Amino acid sequence: MRAGEIFAFLGPNGAGKTTTIRMLTTLLRPTSGSLELDGLDPATHQNEVRRRFGVVFQDPSLDGDLTASENMEIHGVLYHMPRQARRERSETLLRMFELWERRDDLVKTFSGGMKRRLEIARGLLHTPKVLFLDEPTLGLDPQSRNQMWTHVKNLNASERVTVFLTTHYMDEADRVADRIAVIDHGRIVAMGSSAELKQQTGADSLEAAFLALTGTTIRDESATAADQMRQVARVWRR
Amino acid sequence: MAVIFILWLREVKKYLRSRVQIIASLGAPLMYLGVLGFGLGPVFQRAGEGSYLQFMAPGVIGMTVLFTAMFSGFAMLWDRQFGFLKETLVAPVPRLAIMIGRTLGGATVAVLQGTLIFVVTLIAGFRPSSLLAVPLAFLVIGLIAVIFSALATAIGSSLKEMQGFQMVMNFLVMPLFFLSGAIYPLEGLPRVLAAFTRVDPLTYGVDGMRGLLTGRTHFGIALDVAVLLGVGVLFVAAGAWRFSKIEA
Numbered sequence: 001m002r003a004g005e006i007f008a009f010l011g012p013n014g015a016g017k018t019t020t021i022r023m024l025t026t027l028l029r030p031t032s033g034s035l036e037l038d039g040l041d042p043a044t045h046q047n048e049v050r051r052r053f054g055v056v057f058q059d060p061s062l063d064g065d066l067t068a069s070e071n072m073e074i075h076g077v078l079y080h081m082p083r084q085a086r087r088e089r090s091e092t093l094l095r096m097f098e099l100w101e102r103r104d105d106l107v108k109t110f111s112g113g114m115k116r117r118l119e120i121a122r123g124l125l126h127t128p129k130v131l132f133l134d135e136p137t138l139g140l141d142p143q144s145r146n147q148m149w150t151h152v153k154n155l156n157a158s159e160r161v162t163v164f165l166t167t168h169y170m171d172e173a174d175r176v177a178d179r180i181a182v183i184d185h186g187r188i189v190a191m192g193s194s195a196e197l198k199q200q201t202g203a204d205s206l207e208a209a210f211l212a213l214t215g216t217t218i219r220d221e222s223a224t225a226a227d228q229m230r231q232v233a234r235v236w237r238r
Numbered sequence: 239m240a241v242i243f244i245l246w247l248r249e250v251k252k253y254l255r256s257r258v259q260i261i262a263s264l265g266a267p268l269m270y271l272g273v274l275g276f277g278l279g280p281v282f283q284r285a286g287e288g289s290y291l292q293f294m295a296p297g298v299i300g301m302t303v304l305f306t307a308m309f310s311g312f313a314m315l316w317d318r319q320f321g322f323l324k325e326t327l328v329a330p331v332p333r334l335a336i337m338i339g340r341t342l343g344g345a346t347v348a349v350l351q352g353t354l355i356f357v358v359t360l361i362a363g364f365r366p367s368s369l370l371a372v373p374l375a376f377l378v379i380g381l382i383a384v385i386f387s388a389l390a391t392a393i394g395s396s397l398k399e400m401q402g403f404q405m406v407m408n409f410l411v412m413p414l415f416f417l418s419g420a421i422y423p424l425e426g427l428p429r430v431l432a433a434f435t436r437v438d439p440l441t442y443g444v445d446g447m448r449g450l451l452t453g454r455t456h457f458g459i460a461l462d463v464a465v466l467l468g469v470g471v472l473f474v475a476a477g478a479w480r481f482s483k484i485e486a
Contacts, residue, residue: 025328026328027324027327027328027485028485029485046330047330048330050328050329050330051330053328055328057324059319059320059324060320060321061320061321061322061323061324061325062322062325063248063252063321063322065251065252065255065256066248066251066252070248070251073244074244074245074248075325075329077240077241077244078241078244078325078326078329078330078331079329079330080240080330106255122325226319228399228400229316229319229320229399229400230319230320232400233320
């Protein structure tokens with residue numbers, strides 16, 4: 001990954017995308033090999049690394065019983081931001097993500113797209129160098145997805161924040177990413193711009209290139225505790 | 239410090255906003271107080287033990303604190319996957335600060351809930367023998383709350399699946415309550431049961447509270463408080479250790 005680029009990480013289910021993010025964000029220690037984020041090893045320099053990234057996880061990590069402002073406020077305190085800076089940057093970001101008018105509403109009353117936007121805004125509050133987005137558009141309608149990527153592209157341009165994203169939507173990767181890595185069975189099988197990947201595989205679309213690289217077999221993952229909880233969560237949301 | 243404070247504040251704010259939960263959690267204590275308290279009252283009276291309501295009110299307060307504190311820990315299990323916990327785990331703050339903030343928050347909520355039940359027992363007819371002892375009783379309530387919030391944190395950090403929750407509820411929380419002497423006197427128990435009641439930390443909490451509020455104590459208030467302090471230190475350490483091991 002190069003500083004300032006938008007980097008897409010693609011791969012079939014179970015390829016290791018989320019695991020990679022969990023390791024880079026200090027939630028999981030690698031069993032072998034080494035990691036580096038801005039020249040630092042997440043396993044040994046946890047706090048320095050944590051200051052440098054913002055992350056939007058696959059599963060929501062907002063507090064629905066608090067307001068948008070309160071979620072931002074707690075984040076600012078957790079990242080040791082001075083009060084003044086916290087307030088100002090929070091306002092800038094909430095306005096940018098069109099959430100300012102709803103700042104005092106409880107997050108549980110927000111739509112899926114709004115929650116995602118708030119998570120991204122929160123992840124950017126402490127001006128990180130790298131922003132991780134793990135399948136941020138999962139379950140969003142095309143309008144919300146489109147709007148979200150516009151925001152991300154703008155931020156990447158205006159704040160020079162490096163973006164590391166994973167997605168299953170090839171068109172999104174094609175549209176927003178400067179470079180793409182395809183991962184399968186825990187290894188990177190190809191890396192380059194969308195055009196390079198297409199050229200390399202002789203495919204006419206990124207989707208075809210992806211299938212050429214990773215095959216067409218469906219990956220059957222065994223369900224984990226998290227998957228079971230996700231199912232329960234789905235029922236409860238109704 | 240700011241981190242501990244804001245995480246504590248979060249728990250308290252969430253509690254004060256959840257009116258439905260507050261009302262729902264009054265159900266069990268009210269049933270024990272109303273049905274058991276008045277149902278067994280006449281038998282208790284005939285046995286020459288005095289007023290049963292007077293006897294069991296501290297027990298019901300202890301039960302409320304136990305249940306509320308344990309629930310805050312189970313909420314963590316859910317929080318880890320679908321909630322706010324991950325946000326705190328990737329922040330540049332020590333795990334210990336997060337654990338202390340959450341545990342103190344959970345304990346505060348348990349004390350607030352215990353206070354609510356205390357008021358309910360007063361309405362039901364419970365009369366503390368000395369008003370001066372009430373603040374001291376609240377110190378004991380605080381200790382109980384910290385002990386079980388820390389225990390819940392330790393368990394919540396160790397469990398992987400929601401099914402484990404039911405196990406803990408049936409094999410730990412309910413026995414902790416029934417063995418505590420909250421609803422029966424500790425005098426003249428069969429030896430085995432007496433032994434079990436002695437390893438239950440809640441026993442000392444209820445006994446201490448009862449001693450302060452009604453003057454009736456089995457172990458003596460000094461011993462009760464000493465045991466609670468010891469167990470408190472032990473459980474907080476265990477909770478901090480388990481919490482530091484979470485991989486999300």
